[in-house]
Amino acid sequence: MTIRSAVVLAAGEGARLRPLTKHRPKPMLPAATAPILEHVFDALVDAGITELTVVVGYGRTHVQSHFGSTYRDASIEYVVQDKQLGSGHALLAAEAAVSEPCLVLNGDQLVAKGIIEDVRDAHDGGAVATLGLIRHADVADYGGVILDDDGDVAELVERPRDDRSYRLNAGIYAFEPKLFEYLRGPEPQLTEYSLVDGIANAIDAGEPVRGVESDGLWIDATYPWDLLDVTETLFESDADVEHRVSSDARVHESATVVEPVAISADCVIGPGAVVGPHVALGENATVGANAVVERSVVDADTRVGSNATLVDCVTGRGVRIGAGSTVVGGPGDVRVGDRVHEDEQLGALLADRVRDGGGVTYAPGAMVGADAVVTAGATVRGTIDGETEVR
Incomplete structure:
Protein backbone atom coordinates (compact mmCIF):
# COMPACT_ATOMS: atom_id res chain seq x y z
CA MET A 1 0.00 0.00 0.00
CA ALA A 221 16.65 7.32 25.53
CA THR A 222 14.78 6.95 28.80
CA TYR A 223 17.34 8.37 31.23
CA PRO A 224 20.10 10.99 30.87
CA TRP A 225 22.92 8.44 30.57
CA ASP A 226 21.08 6.82 27.68
CA LEU A 227 22.10 9.77 25.49
CA LEU A 228 25.67 8.47 25.71
CA ASP A 229 24.55 5.02 24.58
CA VAL A 230 22.42 6.52 21.80
CA THR A 231 25.36 8.47 20.43
CA GLU A 232 27.69 5.49 20.70
CA THR A 233 25.16 3.27 18.91
CA LEU A 234 24.76 5.80 16.12
CA PHE A 235 28.51 5.90 15.65
CA GLU A 236 28.69 2.12 15.47
CA SER A 237 25.67 1.65 13.22
CA ASP A 238 25.19 2.36 9.55
CA ALA A 239 23.07 5.40 10.37
CA ASP A 240 23.95 8.63 8.60
CA VAL A 241 25.76 10.31 11.48
CA GLU A 242 28.49 12.86 10.92
CA HIS A 243 31.64 10.86 11.70
CA ARG A 244 33.56 13.95 10.82
CA VAL A 245 34.76 17.39 11.75
CA SER A 246 32.68 20.16 10.22
CA SER A 247 34.51 22.28 7.69
CA ASP A 248 33.39 25.28 9.76
CA ALA A 249 35.09 23.99 12.94
CA ARG A 250 38.55 25.14 13.97
CA VAL A 251 40.88 22.46 15.29
CA HIS A 252 44.36 23.50 16.42
CA GLU A 253 47.15 21.68 14.64
CA SER A 254 48.43 20.28 17.95
CA ALA A 255 45.02 18.96 19.04
CA THR A 256 44.14 15.28 18.69
CA VAL A 257 40.79 14.05 17.41
CA VAL A 258 40.14 10.35 18.00
CA GLU A 259 37.34 8.93 15.85
CA PRO A 260 34.48 8.34 15.95
CA VAL A 261 33.45 11.90 16.67
CA ALA A 262 30.84 14.37 15.46
CA ILE A 263 32.07 17.96 15.66
CA SER A 264 29.60 20.60 14.57
CA ALA A 265 29.97 23.94 12.85
CA ASP A 266 31.74 26.77 14.66
CA CYS A 267 33.35 24.50 17.25
CA VAL A 268 36.83 25.41 18.45
CA ILE A 269 39.33 22.84 19.76
CA GLY A 270 42.37 24.39 21.38
CA PRO A 271 46.05 23.45 21.33
CA GLY A 272 46.94 20.12 22.91
CA ALA A 273 43.30 19.15 23.45
CA VAL A 274 42.18 15.54 22.97
CA VAL A 275 38.62 14.94 21.74
CA GLY A 276 37.24 11.43 21.29
CA PRO A 277 36.48 8.70 20.87
CA HIS A 278 32.66 8.69 20.95
CA VAL A 279 32.27 12.42 21.43
CA ALA A 280 29.58 14.68 19.96
CA LEU A 281 30.15 18.44 20.11
CA GLY A 282 27.16 20.66 19.34
CA GLU A 283 27.37 23.89 17.41
CA ASN A 284 29.67 26.60 18.76
CA ALA A 285 31.16 24.41 21.49
CA THR A 286 34.71 25.16 22.63
CA VAL A 287 37.27 22.75 24.09
CA GLY A 288 40.14 24.62 25.70
CA ALA A 289 43.87 24.01 25.55
CA ASN A 290 45.01 20.61 26.85
CA ALA A 291 41.47 19.61 27.79
CA VAL A 292 40.36 15.98 27.37
CA VAL A 293 36.84 15.01 26.30
CA GLU A 294 35.97 11.32 25.94
CA ARG A 295 32.64 9.47 25.46
CA SER A 296 30.60 12.60 26.03
CA VAL A 297 27.73 14.55 24.54
CA VAL A 298 28.52 18.25 24.77
CA ASP A 299 25.61 20.38 23.62
CA ALA A 300 25.65 23.67 21.74
CA ASP A 301 27.38 26.82 23.06
CA THR A 302 29.21 24.94 25.83
CA ARG A 303 32.71 25.97 26.91
CA VAL A 304 35.15 23.41 28.31
CA GLY A 305 38.03 25.17 30.05
CA SER A 306 41.72 24.52 29.61
CA ASN A 307 43.10 21.39 31.28
CA ALA A 308 39.57 20.16 32.07
CA THR A 309 38.70 16.47 31.73
CA LEU A 310 35.27 15.15 30.75
CA VAL A 311 34.56 11.41 30.66
CA ASP A 312 31.04 9.96 30.32
CA CYS A 313 29.62 13.48 30.53
CA VAL A 314 26.35 14.91 29.20
CA THR A 315 25.85 18.67 29.09
CA GLY A 316 22.96 20.90 28.21
CA ARG A 317 23.31 24.10 26.25
CA GLY A 318 25.41 27.05 27.27
CA VAL A 319 27.34 25.22 30.03
CA ARG A 320 30.61 26.72 31.31
CA ILE A 321 33.13 24.22 32.69
CA GLY A 322 36.08 25.98 34.25
CA ALA A 323 39.79 25.38 33.85
CA GLY A 324 41.03 22.20 35.48
CA SER A 325 37.60 20.82 36.34
CA THR A 326 37.26 17.04 36.21
CA VAL A 327 34.42 14.66 35.39
CA VAL A 328 36.15 11.40 36.24
CA GLY A 329 33.59 9.13 34.54
CA GLY A 330 31.25 6.37 35.61
CA PRO A 331 29.96 4.08 36.84
CA GLY A 332 28.04 5.80 39.58
CA ASP A 333 24.73 5.73 41.41
CA VAL A 334 22.22 8.19 39.95
CA ARG A 335 19.01 9.38 41.56
CA VAL A 336 16.09 10.00 39.20
CA GLY A 337 12.98 11.04 41.09
CA ASP A 338 12.57 8.68 44.03
CA ARG A 339 14.63 5.87 42.50
CA VAL A 340 18.38 5.29 42.68
CA HIS A 341 19.92 3.62 39.65
CA GLU A 342 23.10 1.82 40.64
CA ASP A 343 26.34 1.63 38.64
CA GLU A 344 25.19 3.61 35.61
CA GLN A 345 27.88 4.72 33.18
CA LEU A 346 27.46 8.44 33.82
CA GLY A 347 30.29 10.68 34.91
CA ALA A 348 28.09 13.73 35.32
CA LEU A 349 25.13 15.54 33.84
CA LEU A 350 25.30 19.33 33.71
CA ALA A 351 22.03 20.89 32.58
CA ASP A 352 21.57 24.12 30.65
CA ARG A 353 23.74 27.07 31.66
CA VAL A 354 25.50 25.42 34.60
CA ARG A 355 28.58 27.43 35.56
CA ASP A 356 31.61 26.14 37.42
CA GLY A 357 34.53 28.27 38.55
CA GLY A 358 37.28 25.79 37.70
CA GLY A 359 39.08 23.11 39.65
CA VAL A 360 35.75 21.39 40.35
CA THR A 361 35.57 17.60 40.76
CA TYR A 362 32.36 15.80 39.77
CA ALA A 363 31.86 12.44 41.46
CA PRO A 364 30.44 9.65 39.25
CA GLY A 365 26.70 10.01 38.82
CA ALA A 366 26.53 13.71 39.72
CA MET A 367 23.48 15.55 38.32
CA VAL A 368 23.46 19.36 38.32
CA GLY A 369 20.28 21.26 37.49
CA ALA A 370 19.92 24.16 35.08
CA ASP A 371 21.43 27.53 36.00
CA ALA A 372 23.30 26.16 39.02
CA VAL A 373 26.63 27.77 39.98
CA VAL A 374 29.51 25.66 41.31
CA THR A 375 32.27 27.64 42.99
CA ALA A 376 35.94 27.03 42.26
CA GLY A 377 37.47 23.95 43.87
CA ALA A 378 34.18 22.38 44.97
CA THR A 379 33.39 18.68 44.85
CA VAL A 380 29.95 17.80 43.47
CA ARG A 381 28.15 14.62 44.47
CA GLY A 382 24.61 13.38 44.02
CA THR A 383 21.79 15.54 42.67
CA ILE A 384 21.97 19.33 42.77
CA ASP A 385 18.82 21.33 42.16
CA GLY A 386 18.73 24.00 39.50
CA GLU A 387 19.45 27.64 40.32
CA THR A 388 21.48 26.75 43.41
CA GLU A 389 25.04 27.55 44.42
CA VAL A 390 27.48 24.79 45.36
CA ARG A 391 30.45 25.70 47.54
Whole structure:
Protein backbone atom coordinates (compact mmCIF):
# COMPACT_ATOMS: atom_id res chain seq x y z
CA MET A 1 0.00 0.00 0.00
CA THR A 2 1.25 3.47 -0.86
CA ILE A 3 1.37 5.58 2.30
CA ARG A 4 2.80 9.06 1.96
CA SER A 5 1.86 10.66 5.28
CA ALA A 6 2.84 10.16 8.91
CA VAL A 7 1.77 11.46 12.28
CA VAL A 8 4.71 11.99 14.63
CA LEU A 9 3.93 12.18 18.36
CA ALA A 10 6.25 14.81 19.87
CA ALA A 11 4.19 16.38 22.65
CA GLY A 12 5.75 14.77 25.73
CA GLU A 13 8.29 16.18 28.15
CA GLY A 14 10.37 13.12 29.03
CA ALA A 15 10.23 13.52 32.80
CA ARG A 16 12.85 10.85 33.48
CA LEU A 17 15.35 12.91 31.47
CA ARG A 18 15.13 15.88 33.81
CA PRO A 19 16.85 18.26 34.30
CA LEU A 20 17.70 18.23 30.58
CA THR A 21 14.02 18.57 29.68
CA LYS A 22 13.31 21.53 31.94
CA HIS A 23 13.52 23.91 28.99
CA ARG A 24 12.86 21.66 25.96
CA PRO A 25 10.99 18.45 25.17
CA LYS A 26 12.65 15.06 24.92
CA PRO A 27 12.39 14.87 21.10
CA MET A 28 14.65 17.93 20.90
CA LEU A 29 17.46 16.44 23.01
CA PRO A 30 20.62 15.58 21.06
CA ALA A 31 21.31 12.20 19.51
CA ALA A 32 24.93 12.81 18.52
CA THR A 33 24.67 16.41 17.27
CA ALA A 34 21.10 16.50 15.90
CA PRO A 35 17.80 16.42 17.81
CA ILE A 36 16.24 12.99 18.22
CA LEU A 37 13.24 14.23 16.25
CA GLU A 38 15.45 15.16 13.29
CA HIS A 39 16.66 11.56 13.08
CA VAL A 40 13.00 10.42 13.09
CA PHE A 41 12.16 12.83 10.26
CA ASP A 42 15.18 11.64 8.28
CA ALA A 43 14.06 8.01 8.54
CA LEU A 44 10.54 8.92 7.41
CA VAL A 45 11.66 11.05 4.46
CA ASP A 46 14.17 8.38 3.40
CA ALA A 47 11.27 5.90 3.44
CA GLY A 48 9.29 8.07 1.01
CA ILE A 49 7.04 10.01 3.39
CA THR A 50 6.20 13.46 2.01
CA GLU A 51 3.61 14.77 4.50
CA LEU A 52 4.32 15.07 8.23
CA THR A 53 1.76 15.93 10.89
CA VAL A 54 3.56 16.63 14.15
CA VAL A 55 1.68 16.59 17.44
CA VAL A 56 3.36 19.09 19.77
CA GLY A 57 2.66 20.12 23.33
CA TYR A 58 5.30 20.56 26.01
CA GLY A 59 7.96 22.97 24.73
CA ARG A 60 6.29 23.09 21.34
CA THR A 61 7.97 26.33 20.26
CA HIS A 62 11.33 24.53 20.31
CA VAL A 63 10.03 22.07 17.72
CA GLN A 64 8.23 24.58 15.55
CA SER A 65 11.02 27.15 15.46
CA HIS A 66 13.65 24.51 14.66
CA PHE A 67 11.84 22.79 11.79
CA GLY A 68 9.39 25.35 10.42
CA SER A 69 6.90 24.28 7.75
CA THR A 70 9.06 21.90 5.71
CA TYR A 71 11.85 19.40 6.21
CA ARG A 72 13.81 18.06 3.23
CA ASP A 73 10.88 18.92 0.94
CA ALA A 74 8.36 17.13 3.17
CA SER A 75 5.56 19.38 4.37
CA ILE A 76 5.00 19.77 8.11
CA GLU A 77 1.68 20.54 9.75
CA TYR A 78 1.55 21.05 13.52
CA VAL A 79 -1.34 20.19 15.82
CA VAL A 80 -1.31 20.91 19.53
CA GLN A 81 -2.05 18.51 22.38
CA ASP A 82 -2.82 21.04 25.12
CA LYS A 83 -2.66 18.51 27.93
CA GLN A 84 -0.41 15.46 27.82
CA LEU A 85 -3.04 12.78 28.36
CA GLY A 86 -1.37 9.87 26.62
CA SER A 87 -0.37 8.70 23.16
CA GLY A 88 -3.94 7.91 22.08
CA HIS A 89 -5.08 11.38 23.09
CA ALA A 90 -2.15 12.81 21.12
CA LEU A 91 -3.15 10.88 18.00
CA LEU A 92 -6.76 12.01 18.40
CA ALA A 93 -5.48 15.60 18.26
CA ALA A 94 -4.37 14.88 14.69
CA GLU A 95 -7.63 13.25 13.57
CA ALA A 96 -8.70 16.15 11.37
CA ALA A 97 -5.44 15.85 9.41
CA VAL A 98 -5.92 12.12 8.65
CA SER A 99 -8.24 11.07 5.85
CA GLU A 100 -6.46 8.00 4.50
CA PRO A 101 -4.13 5.23 5.71
CA CYS A 102 -1.24 6.76 7.59
CA LEU A 103 1.83 5.96 9.66
CA VAL A 104 2.25 7.00 13.28
CA LEU A 105 5.56 7.08 15.15
CA ASN A 106 6.93 8.28 18.44
CA GLY A 107 9.07 11.35 17.98
CA ASP A 108 11.42 10.47 20.80
CA GLN A 109 12.73 7.08 19.65
CA LEU A 110 15.28 6.48 16.90
CA VAL A 111 14.28 3.89 14.33
CA ALA A 112 15.74 2.52 11.11
CA LYS A 113 14.21 3.42 7.78
CA GLY A 114 13.87 -0.32 7.06
CA ILE A 115 11.48 -0.88 9.97
CA ILE A 116 9.25 1.94 8.71
CA GLU A 117 9.28 0.49 5.19
CA ASP A 118 8.43 -2.99 6.47
CA VAL A 119 5.39 -1.69 8.35
CA ARG A 120 4.21 0.40 5.41
CA ASP A 121 4.61 -2.46 2.93
CA ALA A 122 2.87 -4.99 5.19
CA HIS A 123 -0.22 -2.83 5.67
CA ASP A 124 -2.75 -3.73 2.98
CA GLY A 125 -5.95 -2.27 4.35
CA GLY A 126 -7.22 -5.65 5.50
CA ALA A 127 -6.26 -4.73 9.05
CA VAL A 128 -7.23 -1.66 11.04
CA ALA A 129 -3.59 -1.35 12.11
CA THR A 130 -0.19 -2.94 11.48
CA LEU A 131 2.47 -2.84 14.17
CA GLY A 132 6.23 -2.81 13.74
CA LEU A 133 7.87 -5.42 15.96
CA ILE A 134 11.46 -6.29 16.76
CA ARG A 135 13.10 -9.03 18.74
CA HIS A 136 14.63 -7.56 21.86
CA ALA A 137 16.40 -9.19 24.76
CA ASP A 138 14.41 -7.28 27.36
CA VAL A 139 10.91 -5.93 26.81
CA ALA A 140 10.19 -5.44 30.54
CA ASP A 141 10.39 -1.64 30.31
CA TYR A 142 8.50 -1.37 27.04
CA GLY A 143 5.51 -2.89 25.28
CA GLY A 144 5.32 -6.60 24.55
CA VAL A 145 3.31 -8.17 21.72
CA ILE A 146 2.07 -11.75 21.39
CA LEU A 147 1.33 -12.94 17.86
CA ASP A 148 -0.93 -15.80 16.84
CA ASP A 149 0.04 -18.39 14.24
CA ASP A 150 -1.26 -16.21 11.40
CA GLY A 151 0.88 -13.23 12.38
CA ASP A 152 -2.04 -11.31 13.83
CA VAL A 153 -1.65 -9.51 17.14
CA ALA A 154 -3.29 -11.59 19.85
CA GLU A 155 -2.31 -9.55 22.90
CA LEU A 156 -0.58 -6.33 23.87
CA VAL A 157 1.07 -6.17 27.30
CA GLU A 158 2.74 -3.08 28.71
CA ARG A 159 5.91 -3.86 30.69
CA PRO A 160 5.40 -7.64 30.69
CA ARG A 161 6.82 -9.62 33.59
CA ASP A 162 6.06 -13.21 32.55
CA ASP A 163 8.31 -15.46 30.45
CA ARG A 164 6.21 -15.74 27.29
CA SER A 165 7.81 -15.12 23.90
CA TYR A 166 7.21 -11.42 23.32
CA ARG A 167 8.18 -9.19 20.45
CA LEU A 168 8.93 -5.58 21.32
CA ASN A 169 6.46 -3.01 20.10
CA ALA A 170 8.73 -0.58 18.22
CA GLY A 171 6.17 2.23 18.33
CA ILE A 172 5.72 2.28 14.54
CA TYR A 173 2.19 1.79 13.24
CA ALA A 174 0.29 1.91 9.96
CA PHE A 175 -3.39 2.45 10.56
CA GLU A 176 -6.73 3.09 8.94
CA PRO A 177 -8.75 6.17 9.94
CA LYS A 178 -11.28 3.78 11.48
CA LEU A 179 -8.84 3.31 14.38
CA PHE A 180 -9.88 6.68 15.81
CA GLU A 181 -13.22 5.31 16.99
CA TYR A 182 -11.41 2.73 19.11
CA LEU A 183 -9.18 5.39 20.67
CA ARG A 184 -12.25 6.94 22.30
CA GLY A 185 -13.44 3.99 24.34
CA PRO A 186 -13.96 2.14 26.52
CA GLU A 187 -12.89 4.46 29.31
CA PRO A 188 -9.13 5.18 29.31
CA GLN A 189 -6.91 3.74 31.98
CA LEU A 190 -5.51 6.08 34.65
CA THR A 191 -7.19 9.11 32.94
CA GLU A 192 -4.91 8.70 29.89
CA TYR A 193 -5.86 7.73 26.35
CA SER A 194 -3.22 5.19 25.35
CA LEU A 195 -2.65 4.31 21.72
CA VAL A 196 -1.97 0.73 22.81
CA ASP A 197 -5.29 0.64 24.68
CA GLY A 198 -7.05 1.87 21.54
CA ILE A 199 -5.49 -0.92 19.49
CA ALA A 200 -6.48 -3.42 22.19
CA ASN A 201 -10.04 -2.09 21.96
CA ALA A 202 -9.97 -2.81 18.21
CA ILE A 203 -8.75 -6.36 18.82
CA ASP A 204 -11.49 -6.92 21.41
CA ALA A 205 -14.03 -5.74 18.84
CA GLY A 206 -12.81 -8.38 16.38
CA GLU A 207 -10.82 -6.06 14.13
CA PRO A 208 -7.73 -7.65 12.61
CA VAL A 209 -4.46 -6.10 13.79
CA ARG A 210 -1.27 -7.36 12.19
CA GLY A 211 2.32 -7.44 13.35
CA VAL A 212 5.38 -7.40 11.12
CA GLU A 213 8.74 -8.37 12.53
CA SER A 214 11.74 -6.41 11.39
CA ASP A 215 15.26 -5.56 12.48
CA GLY A 216 17.57 -2.61 12.42
CA LEU A 217 18.28 0.40 14.58
CA TRP A 218 15.83 1.03 17.41
CA ILE A 219 16.91 3.15 20.38
CA ASP A 220 15.03 4.79 23.21
CA ALA A 221 16.65 7.32 25.53
CA THR A 222 14.78 6.95 28.80
CA TYR A 223 17.34 8.37 31.23
CA PRO A 224 20.10 10.99 30.87
CA TRP A 225 22.92 8.44 30.57
CA ASP A 226 21.08 6.82 27.68
CA LEU A 227 22.10 9.77 25.49
CA LEU A 228 25.67 8.47 25.71
CA ASP A 229 24.55 5.02 24.58
CA VAL A 230 22.42 6.52 21.80
CA THR A 231 25.36 8.47 20.43
CA GLU A 232 27.69 5.49 20.70
CA THR A 233 25.16 3.27 18.91
CA LEU A 234 24.76 5.80 16.12
CA PHE A 235 28.51 5.90 15.65
CA GLU A 236 28.69 2.12 15.47
CA SER A 237 25.67 1.65 13.22
CA ASP A 238 25.19 2.36 9.55
CA ALA A 239 23.07 5.40 10.37
CA ASP A 240 23.95 8.63 8.60
CA VAL A 241 25.76 10.31 11.48
CA GLU A 242 28.49 12.86 10.92
CA HIS A 243 31.64 10.86 11.70
CA ARG A 244 33.56 13.95 10.82
CA VAL A 245 34.76 17.39 11.75
CA SER A 246 32.68 20.16 10.22
CA SER A 247 34.51 22.28 7.69
CA ASP A 248 33.39 25.28 9.76
CA ALA A 249 35.09 23.99 12.94
CA ARG A 250 38.55 25.14 13.97
CA VAL A 251 40.88 22.46 15.29
CA HIS A 252 44.36 23.50 16.42
CA GLU A 253 47.15 21.68 14.64
CA SER A 254 48.43 20.28 17.95
CA ALA A 255 45.02 18.96 19.04
CA THR A 256 44.14 15.28 18.69
CA VAL A 257 40.79 14.05 17.41
CA VAL A 258 40.14 10.35 18.00
CA GLU A 259 37.34 8.93 15.85
CA PRO A 260 34.48 8.34 15.95
CA VAL A 261 33.45 11.90 16.67
CA ALA A 262 30.84 14.37 15.46
CA ILE A 263 32.07 17.96 15.66
CA SER A 264 29.60 20.60 14.57
CA ALA A 265 29.97 23.94 12.85
CA ASP A 266 31.74 26.77 14.66
CA CYS A 267 33.35 24.50 17.25
CA VAL A 268 36.83 25.41 18.45
CA ILE A 269 39.33 22.84 19.76
CA GLY A 270 42.37 24.39 21.38
CA PRO A 271 46.05 23.45 21.33
CA GLY A 272 46.94 20.12 22.91
CA ALA A 273 43.30 19.15 23.45
CA VAL A 274 42.18 15.54 22.97
CA VAL A 275 38.62 14.94 21.74
CA GLY A 276 37.24 11.43 21.29
CA PRO A 277 36.48 8.70 20.87
CA HIS A 278 32.66 8.69 20.95
CA VAL A 279 32.27 12.42 21.43
CA ALA A 280 29.58 14.68 19.96
CA LEU A 281 30.15 18.44 20.11
CA GLY A 282 27.16 20.66 19.34
CA GLU A 283 27.37 23.89 17.41
CA ASN A 284 29.67 26.60 18.76
CA ALA A 285 31.16 24.41 21.49
CA THR A 286 34.71 25.16 22.63
CA VAL A 287 37.27 22.75 24.09
CA GLY A 288 40.14 24.62 25.70
CA ALA A 289 43.87 24.01 25.55
CA ASN A 290 45.01 20.61 26.85
CA ALA A 291 41.47 19.61 27.79
CA VAL A 292 40.36 15.98 27.37
CA VAL A 293 36.84 15.01 26.30
CA GLU A 294 35.97 11.32 25.94
CA ARG A 295 32.64 9.47 25.46
CA SER A 296 30.60 12.60 26.03
CA VAL A 297 27.73 14.55 24.54
CA VAL A 298 28.52 18.25 24.77
CA ASP A 299 25.61 20.38 23.62
CA ALA A 300 25.65 23.67 21.74
CA ASP A 301 27.38 26.82 23.06
CA THR A 302 29.21 24.94 25.83
CA ARG A 303 32.71 25.97 26.91
CA VAL A 304 35.15 23.41 28.31
CA GLY A 305 38.03 25.17 30.05
CA SER A 306 41.72 24.52 29.61
CA ASN A 307 43.10 21.39 31.28
CA ALA A 308 39.57 20.16 32.07
CA THR A 309 38.70 16.47 31.73
CA LEU A 310 35.27 15.15 30.75
CA VAL A 311 34.56 11.41 30.66
CA ASP A 312 31.04 9.96 30.32
CA CYS A 313 29.62 13.48 30.53
CA VAL A 314 26.35 14.91 29.20
CA THR A 315 25.85 18.67 29.09
CA GLY A 316 22.96 20.90 28.21
CA ARG A 317 23.31 24.10 26.25
CA GLY A 318 25.41 27.05 27.27
CA VAL A 319 27.34 25.22 30.03
CA ARG A 320 30.61 26.72 31.31
CA ILE A 321 33.13 24.22 32.69
CA GLY A 322 36.08 25.98 34.25
CA ALA A 323 39.79 25.38 33.85
CA GLY A 324 41.03 22.20 35.48
CA SER A 325 37.60 20.82 36.34
CA THR A 326 37.26 17.04 36.21
CA VAL A 327 34.42 14.66 35.39
CA VAL A 328 36.15 11.40 36.24
CA GLY A 329 33.59 9.13 34.54
CA GLY A 330 31.25 6.37 35.61
CA PRO A 331 29.96 4.08 36.84
CA GLY A 332 28.04 5.80 39.58
CA ASP A 333 24.73 5.73 41.41
CA VAL A 334 22.22 8.19 39.95
CA ARG A 335 19.01 9.38 41.56
CA VAL A 336 16.09 10.00 39.20
CA GLY A 337 12.98 11.04 41.09
CA ASP A 338 12.57 8.68 44.03
CA ARG A 339 14.63 5.87 42.50
CA VAL A 340 18.38 5.29 42.68
CA HIS A 341 19.92 3.62 39.65
CA GLU A 342 23.10 1.82 40.64
CA ASP A 343 26.34 1.63 38.64
CA GLU A 344 25.19 3.61 35.61
CA GLN A 345 27.88 4.72 33.18
CA LEU A 346 27.46 8.44 33.82
CA GLY A 347 30.29 10.68 34.91
CA ALA A 348 28.09 13.73 35.32
CA LEU A 349 25.13 15.54 33.84
CA LEU A 350 25.30 19.33 33.71
CA ALA A 351 22.03 20.89 32.58
CA ASP A 352 21.57 24.12 30.65
CA ARG A 353 23.74 27.07 31.66
CA VAL A 354 25.50 25.42 34.60
CA ARG A 355 28.58 27.43 35.56
CA ASP A 356 31.61 26.14 37.42
CA GLY A 357 34.53 28.27 38.55
CA GLY A 358 37.28 25.79 37.70
CA GLY A 359 39.08 23.11 39.65
CA VAL A 360 35.75 21.39 40.35
CA THR A 361 35.57 17.60 40.76
CA TYR A 362 32.36 15.80 39.77
CA ALA A 363 31.86 12.44 41.46
CA PRO A 364 30.44 9.65 39.25
CA GLY A 365 26.70 10.01 38.82
CA ALA A 366 26.53 13.71 39.72
CA MET A 367 23.48 15.55 38.32
CA VAL A 368 23.46 19.36 38.32
CA GLY A 369 20.28 21.26 37.49
CA ALA A 370 19.92 24.16 35.08
CA ASP A 371 21.43 27.53 36.00
CA ALA A 372 23.30 26.16 39.02
CA VAL A 373 26.63 27.77 39.98
CA VAL A 374 29.51 25.66 41.31
CA THR A 375 32.27 27.64 42.99
CA ALA A 376 35.94 27.03 42.26
CA GLY A 377 37.47 23.95 43.87
CA ALA A 378 34.18 22.38 44.97
CA THR A 379 33.39 18.68 44.85
CA VAL A 380 29.95 17.80 43.47
CA ARG A 381 28.15 14.62 44.47
CA GLY A 382 24.61 13.38 44.02
CA THR A 383 21.79 15.54 42.67
CA ILE A 384 21.97 19.33 42.77
CA ASP A 385 18.82 21.33 42.16
CA GLY A 386 18.73 24.00 39.50
CA GLU A 387 19.45 27.64 40.32
CA THR A 388 21.48 26.75 43.41
CA GLU A 389 25.04 27.55 44.42
CA VAL A 390 27.48 24.79 45.36
CA ARG A 391 30.45 25.70 47.54
